[in-house]
Amino acid sequence: MNRYAALLRGIAPSNPNMSNEKLRGVFEQLGFEKVASVLASGNIVFQSADTDVSDLEDRIQQALNAELGIAGGTIIRSDEELQALLASDPFPGLTHGRGTYLIATFLKDRKKVARKLPDQPDPLARVVGYDKPCSAYLAVIDNSEPGKTPDFMAWLEKTHGKNITTRTWLTVQRVVKKMNQ
Structure with a gap:
């Protein structure tokens, strides 16, 4: 399984549709595993067997828009990329x-x-x-x-x-x- 971080754009924690619970729910509905949120500003970590990051970004953004009306943007980085950056x-x-x-x-x-x-x-x-x-x-x-x-x-x-x-x-x-x- 690959570990990823989805860095979501335009998340307003005060908006009820943008709560961590609802955001995690969309990721879980997409079948991702070990879904967790970090802080309240649109950082979701998850695991997936998928390796096509561009496809993951598109699927997640479409689901966020359809389920919660979030049109912002989804940027994904792998655990390996972020660890190397640190x-x-x-x-x-x-x-x-x-x-x-x-x-x-x-x-x-x-x-x-x-x-x-x-x-x-x-x-x-x-x-x-x-x-x-x-x-x-x-x-x-x-x-x-x-x-x-x-x-x-x-x-x-x-x-x-x-x-x-x-x-x-x-x-x-x-x-x-x-x-x-």
């Missing part, structure tokens, strides 16, 4: 906090490869790398100044469209931990 230690010496908000932004379309890192699109964001196997930008966001919001996410959407999703580094760590319990 092992790469892209944020050496940094800890997640107010001035060093560590994030990973996953692109759904793995064919869109970052040939080079972008010029720093935002003074409050520092892109530290691009992980090709996970198709993810890795960045440090400075949100230490009240009232100053980084424009990094807007830049990502403008550059790569809406088929992306961002998770904090702490969330990525929690997802991998849950996949291996």
